[in-house]
Amino acid sequence: MTFSGEILAFIILALAAILGGVLLLNLTKVVHMVVALVLSFLSIAGIFILLSAEFVAVVQVLIYSGAITIIMLFGIMLTKHNDSEASTKKTVGNTGCCCLP
Numbered sequence: 001m002t003f004s005g006e007i008l009a010f011i012i013l014a015l016a017a018i019l020g021g022v023l024l025l026n027l028t029k030v031v032h033m034v035v036a037l038v039l040s041f042l043s044i045a046g047i048f049i050l051l052s053a054e055f056v057a058v059v060q061v062l063i064y065s066g067a068i069t070i071i072m073l074f075g076i077m078l079t080k081h082n083d084s085e086a087s088t089k090k091t092v093g094n095t096g097c098c099c100l101p
Contacts, residue, residue, distance in 0.1 A: 017043035
């Protein structure tokens with residue numbers, strides 16, 4: 001097996017997709033999670049290009065990296081949330097459920 005540029009590009013794109021997935025699970029801020037999701041989507045689109053599926057790669061970039069990510073960002077930014085109040089409410093609710101018989 002020869003080591004070509006195509007194999008190197010696949011390894012880099014695969015590692016970027018895995019890194020984006022790991023960051024998506026480990027980051028705490030939602031906007032940073034969306035950026036990690038975009039990294040995963042773009043690397044998967046790059047893998048599609050390596051497989052000579054350009055149409056699928058373009059659809060991946062337009063639909064997932066573009067539209068769905070923008071909708072998620074609008075949903076995040078248009079909803080009102082306070083992290084300190086949410087953590088307090090969760091502990092009170094969990095404690096109340098534990099006290100029920």
